[in-house]
Amino acid sequence: MKIVFRLRIDHYVVSFLMMIFLSFNSRLVFSQQNSSQKEIEKKFDSFLNPADLKARLEKLSAHPHHVGSPYDKENAEYILSLYKSWGWDAHIETFYALFPTPKTRVLEMVSPEKYTAILKEPPLKEDKTSFQTDEQLPTYNAYSIDGDVTGELVYVNYGVPSDYDELARRGIDVKGKIVIARYGASWRGIKPKVAAEHGAVGCILYSDPKDDGFYAGDVYPKGSWRNEYGVQRGSVADMPVYSGDPSTPFVGATKDAKHLAVKDITILTKIPVLPISYHDALPLLQSLNGPVVPDSWKGALPITYHIGPGPAKVHLKVQSDWDIKPxxxxxxxxxGSVYPDQWVIxxxxxxxxxxxAEDPLSGQVAMLEEAKAIGGLYKNGWRPKRTIVYCSWDGEEPGLIGSTEWVETHADELxxxxxxxxxxxxxxxGFLFAGASHTLQSFINDAAKDITDPEKGISVWERLRAKRILDAPTPEAKKEIETNKELKVSALGSGSDYTPFLQHLGIASMNIGYGGENEGGVYHSVYDSFDHYMRFGDPTLEYGIALAKTGGRLVLRMADANILPFNFDDFANTILAYLAQVKKLTNDMRETTNALNYELKNNLFEEAADPTKISLPPKSEAPVPYLNFAPLENAIDNLQHSADAYQKIKNELLESGKxxxxxxxxxxxxxIFRTERTLTTKEGLPGRPWYVHEIYAPGLYTGYGVKTLPGIRxxxxxxxxxxxxxxxIVVANTLNNFSGExxxxxxIIKAVLK
Ligand SMILES: [Zn+2]
Structure with a gap:
């Protein structure tokens, strides 16, 4: 009893001290802002209207609007007219990029039985736009090379490198075979890349109901989730090497740009790839024999999953029209009225x-609402101190093309x-999510505290904090969140348009949105429609309004800040945590490697193996050496001192009133805003010079998933x-340059305080 009471007191004291600290801290932040900032934001909010979001969502999603389609162009012109009507100086900037569209798609099982895949998502009476079959892009993976192959089938689970280790232990080789991999666990482009590295001649991707279908809930149209015919389209280019138009790496795909010949492009797949539904996958998987799969490989189809190879033998043919599209x-x-050469984008x-409708229009209509509201402020006489740039990108789906080509074209200016x-x-x-450069973590936290959650009436920050505490796996992790004044933002990998800004130019970036309570199941399918979104996405569009309030506050505060609200302490602490991770990674690898080599040497695999099954021991590995992390440790120490000194003197300045x-x-x-540039190097990351950021990158073998300190890790x-x-050493030097800035x-501040 006594102990419990003590703990409560301590907790109370801690909370009380934190409250004082937080209010002190927020006063400092507020005093930096224009004194009328709160008034401006109140006015901004008064322009927001969910009915406008709904009308725009319905109009923009009324027809298929992929790159090069007539409705894509119509939408761009409509969006242009909106910006202009709200007083923005707007234009369309057109690039010309390689965008293959399918000409031939054949997938058939030739033995032991005949089955021809339907490769179609049928219209549903509950979904009015699903009938626009003439305008839809067929189900396919963009940037698969053309090919016509026949071979025995092998099931490779998610098709990531560790899955091939499992296959090797069963004595199964995919050389000359066609692999079938389920979506999930990595970005889709990784799967054909790894399959080709292992000698496969073709790759089929499918959505297993365990990951994306009836296992999650009722399927569309009864519920939200992917039905048996739903197919996930998507690019399979090797985007972790570079993003944008595959035929114009490093340069903008402007009208007169030189394009690589298709045969010279290195990031296309090496083997043909086709995505299918679980309706089409079932007969193929059912016709596999060979070993039963490990438990973690099992999906939710009503079959016993086997690996193969064969006896299923399939014929896969994929051909595209390799056209340049606008x-x-x-x-x-x-x-900007004061700093026209400082851009908030x-x-x-x-x-x-x-x-x-969901991807991407749910975000697009919220962003347009921000532009409308900022236009409203402008008409009332308000002027931003810095220049504000709103961008409605085209060509994100095939490979972040619109944003990458714009960034490459305007690199010097940006x-x-x-x-x-x-x-x-x-x-x-649902809940706020935010990934960002960690210099912006406190800036995002401050904004999130000022936005009310539409469902709960508390701030979106408090709601996210509650969820994070509940979801934390250990008491220590819960306590860490409870006592931290800030919620951590995640690091950015790839998968949307921030990549060229952050990872090619070193521009501090954020990726924001809401989700977690919306129901999915329509990613990149014809059923990602207005009808689906209004039932399962955000029926009242109130979370669209929440996003507009979030984006709007971030833009307005950054545009009008006196001293830009970058926080280097947060960045330094994050890097320190990354250092601990890569050290632990090395130590863990050393121990696992030693254990493995001991087990091999002592024949343990052979002794334990089931003699009725093929079970080969894993390969031995060379021992893991001790690495010298000292240069990095010293650089981080240096960084922490620099960050602390800056924060201290900035606080002194604010208190002094000077x-x-x-x-x-x-x-x-x-x-301040160019510090992020110093986190880049001229040479870029090993083997991928387009990616120049030394702290954040998408993983070469994870795709969207981030690798922090990527060169080292x-x-x-x-x-x-x-x-x-x-x-x-590269990262240590990079951090030393950053500290120098x-x-x-x-x-500069010291000189003023003298
Ligand atoms: Zn998207």
Whole structure:
């Protein structure tokens, strides 16, 4: 009893101290802002109207609007007219990119039985746009090479590298075979890449109901989830090498740009790929024999899952029209009244694979609502201090084309002027999610505390915090969230339009949205429609309004900030945590490797194996050396001192009431927003020079999934110790440059306080 009471007191004292700290902290933040900031935001909110979002969502999703389609163009022109009507200086910027569309798609089982895959998503009477079959892109994977192959089938689970290790232990080789992999666990483009690396000649992707279908809930149209005919389209280019138009790496695909010949493009798949539904996958999987799959490989189809190879033998033929198609970005600008050469950039794509009500229009209509409200402020005489740029991207689905080509075309100007890039994409009912450069973590936290959750009436920050505490796996993890004044933002990998800004130019970026209570099941299918979204996505569009309030606050606060609200302490603490992770990764690998080699040496695999089954021991590995992390540890120490010193002197400045001259302020802010540029290197990451950010990158073998400290982490994962040692020094130098910039910012303030 006594102990419980003590704990409560302590908890109360801690909470009380935190309250004082938080209110002190938020006063500091607020005092930096324009004194009328709250008034401006109140006014901004008064322009937002869910009925406008709904009307725009219905109009933009009325027809399929993939790259190069007539309705894609019509939508771009409609979006342009909206920006103009709200007072923005807007134009369409068109690029010309390689975008293959299907000409021939054949998938048939030739033995032991005949089955021809239907490769179609049938119209449903409950879904009015599903009848537009003439306008729809057929089910396919863009940037699969053309091919006509026949071979025995092998089931490879998710088709990630560790799955092939399992196959090897069963003595199964996919050389000359066609693999069938389920969607999930990695980005889809990784699956054919790994299959080809292992010698497969073709790759079939399918949505298993365990991951995406009736296992999750009732299927469409009764419920939301993927029905047996639903197919996930999508790009299979090797995007972790570079994004954008595959035929114009590093340069904008403008009218007169030189395009690589298709045969010279390195990021197309090496083998033909086709996505199918679980209706089409069932007869194929049912015709496999060979070993029964491990438990973790089992899906939810009513069969015993076997690996093969065969006896199922399939014929796969894929041919595309390899045409150059127009990509229409809509760019809207509002010039800054004080710092016209400092740009706050906001974007969301407008192209879809088919009707795309959720992906991307749910985010697009919220973003347009922000632009409308900012236009409303402008008409009332308000002017942003910094230039605001709103971008409705085209060509995101095939490979972030609209954003990447724009970034590559305007790279020099953006390096000079871009303060931040704020991205959104699909949106729905639920909880705030935010990925970002960690210098922006506290900025996002502050905004999230000022937005009311439409369902609960508390702030979206409090609601997310409650969920995070409940979801935390251990008492320690719960306590950490409870005592932390900020909610951590996740690191950015890839999968939407922030990639070229953050990872190709080093522009501090954020990706925001709501979700978790909306029901899925229609990703990249014809059933991602207005009818589906209004039942399962966000029926009242109130979370669209929440997104507009979030995006709007981030844009307005960044545009009008006196001193840009970058927080280097958060960044330093995050890097320290990443260092601990890569050290632990190395130590764990060392122990696992030692254990494995001991087990091999002592014949344990053979002794334990079931003699009625093929069970080969895994390959032995060379011992893991001790790496010298000291350069990185010293650089992080340095960074922490620089970050602390800056934060301290910034607080002193705010308390002193002293003001920086307009010239000093301009210099200071320029240093602050360009710090992220110093996190890039000229050479880029090993084997992929397009990706130049040394802290955040999509994984070479995860795709969307982020790898932080990617040069170091991936070298360790690939057991390339020399490269890991080199990368430790590269990252250490990068962080030292970053700290040097923070020190310059500190010096400017120091001079004023003297
Ligand atoms: Zn999207």
């Amino acid at each position: 990509v229409n970005d809509v760019i809207a600008m509002m010039k 906001r974007g969301n794509h407008h192209d879809g694979w088919v009707n795309g 390096k000079q002027k871009a303060v931040v890039y704020i991205n959104s994409d699909s949106n729905g009912r 003001k920086l001259s307009p010239g000093q302020l301009a210099d200071l802010n320029k240093i 991936e070298s360790i994962e690939q057991r390339n110790w020399d490269e890991a040692t080199r990368q430790i 923070i020190n310059k910012a500190t010096e």
